[in-house]
Amino acid sequence: MISDTLIIIPAYNEGGGIGRLIKDIRLKVPGVDIVVVDDGSSDDTALQASSAGAKVIRLPVNLGYGGALQTGFKYVLANGYRYAVQIDADGQHEPSSIPALLEPVKKGEADVAMGSRFMGEGSYKASFARGIGMWLFGGIASALIGRKVTDATTGFQALGPNVIRFYASENYPVDFPDADVLIMLHRAGLKSIEVPVVMYPRTDGRSMHSGLKPLYYVFKMFLSIFVTLLRKTLS
Amino acid sequence: MDKVQVVSLVVSFCILIGVIDLVRRGKLKENYSVLWICTSLIIMFFAIFRHLIDWLGRLVGIYYSPSAFFLMAFIFIMLITLQFSVVISKLSERNKVLAQEIALLRLKVEELERMSAS
Numbered sequence: 001m002i003s004d005t006l007i008i009i010p011a012y013n014e015g016g017g018i019g020r021l022i023k024d025i026r027l028k029v030p031g032v033d034i035v036v037v038d039d040g041s042s043d044d045t046a047l048q049a050s051s052a053g054a055k056v057i058r059l060p061v062n063l064g065y066g067g068a069l070q071t072g073f074k075y076v077l078a079n080g081y082r083y084a085v086q087i088d089a090d091g092q093h094e095p096s097s098i099p100a101l102l103e104p105v106k107k108g109e110a111d112v113a114m115g116s117r118f119m120g121e122g123s124y125k126a127s128f129a130r131g132i133g134m135w136l137f138g139g140i141a142s143a144l145i146g147r148k149v150t151d152a153t154t155g156f157q158a159l160g161p162n163v164i165r166f167y168a169s170e171n172y173p174v175d176f177p178d179a180d181v182l183i184m185l186h187r188a189g190l191k192s193i194e195v196p197v198v199m200y201p202r203t204d205g206r207s208m209h210s211g212l213k214p215l216y217y218v219f220k221m222f223l224s225i226f227v228t229l230l231r232k233t234l235s
Numbered sequence: 236m237d238k239v240q241v242v243s244l245v246v247s248f249c250i251l252i253g254v255i256d257l258v259r260r261g262k263l264k265e266n267y268s269v270l271w272i273c274t275s276l277i278i279m280f281f282a283i284f285r286h287l288i289d290w291l292g293r294l295v296g297i298y299y300s301p302s303a304f305f306l307m308a309f310i311f312i313m314l315i316t317l318q319f320s321v322v323i324s325k326l327s328e329r330n331k332v333l334a335q336e337i338a339l340l341r342l343k344v345e346e347l348e349r350m351s352a353s
Contacts, residue, residue, distance in 0.1 A: 063331055
């Protein structure tokens with residue numbers, strides 16, 4: 001292991017684009033290690049990823065986005081990396097934004113830097129329902145943690161050692177890591193900031209948020225935020 | 236004692252014996268048998284002293300004794316299913332941790348195999 005930073009890419013059936021993404025990252029961000037967490041894919045994601053030069057952790061069963069991501073954090077802790085960057089496997093996150101995310105964390109200005117797609121760079125437009133959700137929970141999060149939150153559901157983040165330890169622990173919510181995580185971080189005394197990044201909209205129609213899921217999401221977020229506020233300060 | 240009391244007594248006794256036997260054979264864990272054993276004992280008790288169902292019902296404002304009985308049965312079902320939800324939550328968490336450990340170990344093994352092969 002030559003690097004102090006690990007890029008974590010949770011992936012489920014992304015065999016089509018994962019190779020390209022990894023090569024892109026290696027081109028634009030030299031000097032970091034890359035690990036793909038294959039969340040029980042039925043396609044050749046693992047093969048494509050290792051051919052492109054990334055390490056691959058293969059989960060025996062599908063755990064979902066949060067569970068796969070957390071596996072990456074456990075890997076970070078087991079292998080002595082100091083910093084981690086989480087990035088989506090579907091190509092929505094632009095790898096050249098990674099240095100901008102890492103900088104404040106490496107400088108110690110924040111424990112975690114979250115990439116916001118609404119802070120000016122790029123031209124990301126969300127769908128109506130998603131927009132409402134983002135606005136609502138972003139607003140709640142902003143009010144509760146005392147800083148403006150423009151993008152609460154971002155999966156594009158650079159993390160320092162304290163946050164990695166926190167995410168790898170039992171406190172980490174595995175369904176949809178977002179607004180409630182911001183509040184938990186705040187309660188745990190960890191500093192989060194937002195950094196503008198470039199994001200692209202989904203190229204295929206397949207959405208994580210279809211049918212009853214948005215309803216469950218809203219319910220789950222309210223419950224999670226409420227419970228987080230009730231808990232004593234997290235160590 | 237009328238027919239319904241005898242039937243209730245026999246059925247609840249059979250459940251009690253059945254549950255205890257499942258525990259004895261190791262097919263039912265002791266802590267999940269607690270609710271079942273308590274409930275069958277309670278039903279056996281009320282089967283013998285059936286006027287107590289009426290008394291209990293009147294206490295909470297129910298005047299039709301079958302309703303009081305069903306309310307008790309319903310509460311029992313809710314408690315059992317709540318216990319299941321708690322257990323399932325714990326199992327899910329453990330399951331996730333196991334899957335993660337396996338994945339990390341698998342990578343380690345693959346790397347060690349590669350190292351020893353070269």
